[in-house]
Amino acid sequence: MDTTSQGMKRKSRIDEALRIVGLEDKANTVPSVLSSGMRRRASLAAGLIVTTPIFFLDEPTVGIDPITSHEIRGSVREKLNRERGQTIFPTTHIMDEAEIMCDHVAIMNEGRIVACDRPANLAKRAQSEEIIEIVALNMTAELVEKLRELETVHNVTMHVEDRFLGKVLLRFHVADAEESLPEIVHAMEKGRSDICYAKQVKSTLEDAFIQLTAKDVKQ
Secondary structure, eight states, X not given: OOHHHHHHHHHHHHHHXXXXXXXXXXXXXXXXXXXXXXXXXXHHXXXXXXXXXXXXXXXXXXXXXXXXXXXXXXXXXXXXXXXXXXXXXXXXXXXXXXXXXXXXXXEEETTEEEEEEOHHHHHHHGGGSEEEEEEEESOOHXXXXXXXXXXXXXXXXXXXXXXXXXXXXXXXEEXXXXXXXXXXXXXXXXXXXXXXXEEEEOOOHHHHHHHHHOSOTTO
């Protein structure tokens, strides 16, 4: 292959990498003037230029906005895995990301693999417990700790949905949702939290991760 052909091939790979991470318009920009999120994307693009049988990705979408994260996950799976035939090996704490990008997921706890299976099969493992999902306002760290101490509650996770409104999403792992819900609602009302809605939902990969890695869910 002559120098011109090599140059064209290299430029084509660079252009494709920049397109995947959404930085086409920053091709001639010095990295030091980019935002932290853009520098993260540029770092990912550098890795995408090289074609290897196995491509390792460490927390690929940390610090990147949700829209770009969605595009990167889709592009990595479609372009690198399905079109190029590369094996993608991402490490992530974002369970949604693992479900989207991976055919198989290995869950690690304290340096050892505690489970390895397809995402759907891992999620089924969490079905031994029932999950209550509650969206609420005016939650405090103290109230969450009190909810974790309830006898019928095995574990509680909380995600902030709207910082301005103070809206959070709570997921309760319980043995019996019908028995636990009145106790949970009473405790939240006593703690002056406003419940927007409550419902029982199916278990997810994140629920399986919590079950498999929690030493003592009451801690």
